[in-house]
Amino acid sequence: MSDSHGAYFIPEPSRWPIVGTLALFLMFVGGGMVLNGYIGNGQYILGLGFLALVYLFYGWFKDVIDESISGKYNEQVDISFRWGMAWFIFSEVMFFAAFFGALFYTRVLAVPWLGGDSVTNIFLWPDFQAVWPLLTTPDMSVTGLESKYMAIKEVIPAWGIPAWNTAILLSSGATVTFAHWALKKGNRSALCWWLAATVLLGFIFVYLQASEYGHAYHELDLTLKSGVYGSTFFMLTGFHGFHVTMGATMLLVILIRSMKGHFSAHNHFAFEAVAWYWHFVDVVWLGLFIFVYWI
Amino acid sequence: MSEAVLHDDHHDHKPTGIGRWLFSTNHKDIGTMYLVFALIMFFVGGAMSMVIRAELFQPGMQYVDPQFYNSMVTVHALVMIFGALMPAGVGLANWMIPMMIGAPDMALPRMNNMSFWILPFAATLLISTFFMQGGAPAGGWTMYPPLILQLGDGLPYLVFAVHFLGVSSIMGAINIIATVFNMRAPGMTFMRLPLFVWTWIITAFLLIASMPVLAGAVTMLLTDKYFGTAFFDAAGGGDPLMFQHIFWFFGHPEVYILVLPAFGVISQIIPTFSRKPLFGYTSMVYATASIAFLSFFVWAHHMFTVGMPLTGELFFMYATMSIAVPTGVKIFNWMATMWKGSMTFETPMLFAIGVLFMFSIGGFSGLMMGITPVDFQYHDTYFIVAHFHYVIVPGIIFGLMGGIYFWLPKWTGNMYDEKLGKLHFWCSTISVNILFFPMHFIGLAGMPRRIPDYNVQFADWNVIISLGGVAFGLSQLILVWVVIKCVRGGEKAGDQVWEGAHGLEWTLPSPPPFHTFTTPPEVTDATAHS
Ligand code: HEM
Ligand SMILES: [Cu+2]
Numbered sequence: 001m002s003d004s005h006g007a008y009f010i011p012e013p014s015r016w017p018i019v020g021t022l023a024l025f026l027m028f029v030g031g032g033m034v035l036n037g038y039i040g041n042g043q044y045i046l047g048l049g050f051l052a053l054v055y056l057f058y059g060w061f062k063d064v065i066d067e068s069i070s071g072k073y074n075e076q077v078d079i080s081f082r083w084g085m086a087w088f089i090f091s092e093v094m095f096f097a098a099f100f101g102a103l104f105y106t107r108v109l110a111v112p113w114l115g116g117d118s119v120t121n122i123f124l125w126p127d128f129q130a131v132w133p134l135l136t137t138p139d140m141s142v143t144g145l146e147s148k149y150m151a152i153k154e155v156i157p158a159w160g161i162p163a164w165n166t167a168i169l170l171s172s173g174a175t176v177t178f179a180h181w182a183l184k185k186g187n188r189s190a191l192c193w194w195l196a197a198t199v200l201l202g203f204i205f206v207y208l209q210a211s212e213y214g215h216a217y218h219e220l221d222l223t224l225k226s227g228v229y230g231s232t233f234f235m236l237t238g239f240h241g242f243h244v245t246m247g248a249t250m251l252l253v254i255l256i257r258s259m260k261g262h263f264s265a266h267n268h269f270a271f272e273a274v275a276w277y278w279h280f281v282d283v284v285w286l287g288l289f290i291f292v293y294w295i
Numbered sequence: 296m297s298e299a300v301l302h303d304d305h306h307d308h309k310p311t312g313i314g315r316w317l318f319s320t321n322h323k324d325i326g327t328m329y330l331v332f333a334l335i336m337f338f339v340g341g342a343m344s345m346v347i348r349a350e351l352f353q354p355g356m357q358y359v360d361p362q363f364y365n366s367m368v369t370v371h372a373l374v375m376i377f378g379a380l381m382p383a384g385v386g387l388a389n390w391m392i393p394m395m396i397g398a399p400d401m402a403l404p405r406m407n408n409m410s411f412w413i414l415p416f417a418a419t420l421l422i423s424t425f426f427m428q429g430g431a432p433a434g435g436w437t438m439y440p441p442l443i444l445q446l447g448d449g450l451p452y453l454v455f456a457v458h459f460l461g462v463s464s465i466m467g468a469i470n471i472i473a474t475v476f477n478m479r480a481p482g483m484t485f486m487r488l489p490l491f492v493w494t495w496i497i498t499a500f501l502l503i504a505s506m507p508v509l510a511g512a513v514t515m516l517l518t519d520k521y522f523g524t525a526f527f528d529a530a531g532g533g534d535p536l537m538f539q540h541i542f543w544f545f546g547h548p549e550v551y552i553l554v555l556p557a558f559g560v561i562s563q564i565i566p567t568f569s570r571k572p573l574f575g576y577t578s579m580v581y582a583t584a585s586i587a588f589l590s591f592f593v594w595a596h597h598m599f600t601v602g603m604p605l606t607g608e609l610f611f612m613y614a615t616m617s618i619a620v621p622t623g624v625k626i627f628n629w630m631a632t633m634w635k636g637s638m639t640f641e642t643p644m645l646f647a648i649g650v651l652f653m654f655s656i657g658g659f660s661g662l663m664m665g666i667t668p669v670d671f672q673y674h675d676t677y678f679i680v681a682h683f684h685y686v687i688v689p690g691i692i693f694g695l696m697g698g699i700y701f702w703l704p705k706w707t708g709n710m711y712d713e714k715l716g717k718l719h720f721w722c723s724t725i726s727v728n729i730l731f732f733p734m735h736f737i738g739l740a741g742m743p744r745r746i747p748d749y750n751v752q753f754a755d756w757n758v759i760i761s762l763g764g765v766a767f768g769l770s771q772l773i774l775v776w777v778v779i780k781c782v783r784g785g786e787k788a789g790d791q792v793w794e795g796a797h798g799l800e801w802t803l804p805s806p807p808p809f810h811t812f813t814t815p816p817e818v819t820d821a822t823a824h825s
Contacts, residue, residue, distance in 0.1 A: 008399045008400075008813060010320065010399055010400050010404060010810070011320050011404055011405055012320065013310050013314060013315070013318035013319060013320050013321075014318055014320060014405045014408070015317070015318050016405060017318075017405050017406070017408040017409035017412060018317050018318065018408070018409075018412050020409055021409055021412045021413050021416055022416075024413070024416075024459065024462070025416040025419075025420075025459075028420060028452070028455035028456075028458075028459060029420070031451065031455065032420075032448075032451035032452050032455060035451045035517075035521050036448040036451065060405075076477060076478070079477045080402035080403055080473045080474075080477050080478070081403075083402070083469070083472055083473035083476055083477055084402075084403055084406070084469050084470075084473050087468070087469045087472055087473075087503055088465075088469060090503055090504075091465045091469075091503045091504075091506070091507045092507070094503070094504050094505070094506075094507035094508055095507035095508070095510060095511050096511075097507075097508060097511075098507065098508045098510070098511025098512060098515075098541055099511055099515075101508075101540075101541060101544070102511075102515065102526055102537060102541065105534070105537050105540060106526075106532065106533060106534070106537065109534070110529075110532070110533060110534035110536075110537060111532055113534070114529060114532065120529060125530075134532050137525065137530060137531045137532045138529060138530050138531070138532060139530035139531060147530075148523070148530075148531075149523075149525060149530070149531045223523075224518070224522050224523055224524050225522075225523035225524075227525045227531040227532045227533075228524075228525045228526065228531050228532035228533040229532065230524070230525075231515075231518070231519075231524035231525050231526050231531070231533065232526075234524075235514075235515070235518065235524065235526075
């Protein structure tokens, strides 16, 4: 690593970080207002923050891309970006770990404790049955339809759309790898086609996931409000779906940049970063498929 | 290779005006902003603690209503932890790590700027809750449901403030990792890194692994309150205790996030003023790493009284005890460093020795509480308050302040006023013990924490504690005075500043130019730190 040390790159003062901070701040302020019922003004502030955020991403990345294309970056900057992206993804892994932890805790400890011969069961909810998937909540076992939690008619089986979605995401992992191979060979048209296929698969996944949500809400009574099964289900799949959307959007940007010829066989970290991210989203899905849908 | 010193065109012309700070990509300026912000928050949080101590000065209700009292307790802790301690540690890291490893700046300078500027905005979100319907969070800094969910309009802002601070910490941590792994000067091998750098890498890993978990936990609070989820509601099949598990999975590593940088600082100070290399450098590195690793397996020692299965109680008891081993290694290494050294007692050294004594007091009470059956008596009493204030105030804060005195001459080019520094140390040390030591007694006698009133049997000690608190608060004004005085002038400091100081940062002029090490220095065993 020491051979790249002669030439350091230190960026000039930049206004993007403070723009980013303000954008997030506005979104938090607006989001909080919406949640508290001040929807009128809240939604505008939230929207403004969101626009500022989009502007930020556009502007900041444009600066970085310009610097990269004009050859200001050296090997060392590239490695810094790699460390940055890798540990960013690790932090995302830990974010999902919190929700997986919640899922495991609920399934292995909390729900069985509520059933069985626990004190809560004896004194509060004697009719509660601890089963997973949890279709009726303890509260419902006493208050029935009055309960603030809705009974679930049925949960989504693993071997329907979720299995298809698994196949889709796994193949998108393959197509993005083919795109990378094409890039390393300098074959731009193959790169673009494989990337386009990846983006397409990504958005098909999102579409199927969304239609599955519609089905869950309208036909199965499986909602965020149907007790801890619905909570863990939507929190995990929801954050995952959000990440897929982000990843697919980033892939789209990479596709556009590939078409413009921004990447060379040796210099294409942006591509790799997004590919890493895509694989991460993929792996999280496998965890979801196994622990949320399947077993 | 050296002809390629690329961006030297703007070498050492500083940007001017407000833009210098708002748009900064300079690790020294950003470090300064972090430190100033931390100092301000230290006084904001300190003011809240004065309200607490005023209310507790006498039994009975005096000045504030219980709800506001609990807000004070809650926000005091949040402001101190997230606003004062963590930013102060990052500020020191920003200033020192690039200079210590021979790098021109942090690896990702723009992200560095954002990590800082998030802080004042996040603090604004948090503080703004005081003016909202339902007031500021009052359920304790640990934010346990269902209590915290009774908060009014402030809840989303509490949650978002935590998210925002998490973003800042994670970006800061990523930056430190990228810097240390990728920007070291030739010859600066890992085992030549100054220990401050080591403690910060390990802290950075702790941050990246634990802050996202906290973000997840508070997100679930938000959805439980606003979107009808049932994570923490037993009636819906969830479990309020689950929050405590997730929170403390973050919370215990967090205490090491706070303390490790302070350990790093005193590992620089003690060898300098003992005029001896650090004893057992390698074992220090491994001990620090083991502490960090173990810190992920002890979280439920905060939950001994909630009714865990016996195996859980036992596991977390033994795991907690085991942390004492690497911690002991560190304490003994510092003592061995001083052994037969030709020691002098300038202010930084006084603070470092203060840490040794008083952090250990907190460590021992930690061990006491780590014994499950014994903790049944201590839990939620003032004994806990005594414990964590000992580790935090004369442990962490003294360590960080020692660092400020140690490096202030390097940053400003002027020596601080040694007489005032010593005065600050002694006033702080005496008052901090008057403030926190009696809490052990009233805690053992059963005074509960987080309650604005108490049995008259505790009245005498509470008077003494409150007086100690005021004295400690006033003593900190000396620090402000010393810093201002030093920034404005004073005896000129040499490059090396301290006779026993070794390492790259001491080869630079004091104050160092705006950009340092634009060409990398060559590091050998002779120029390395230890
Ligand atoms: C590294 C420095 C340390 C810091 C900053 C620290 C901080 C804290 C804090 C803030 C709490 C109270 C949390 C709350 O309930 O609000 C606490 C409790 C506790 N600490 Fe520490 N601590 C440190 C070291 C230790 C050590 C070395 C041990 C044991 C070997 C320990 C054992 C405990 C235990 C068992 C409790 C829970 C007591 C209870 O709530 O009943 N701590 N600590
Ligand atoms: Cu702990």
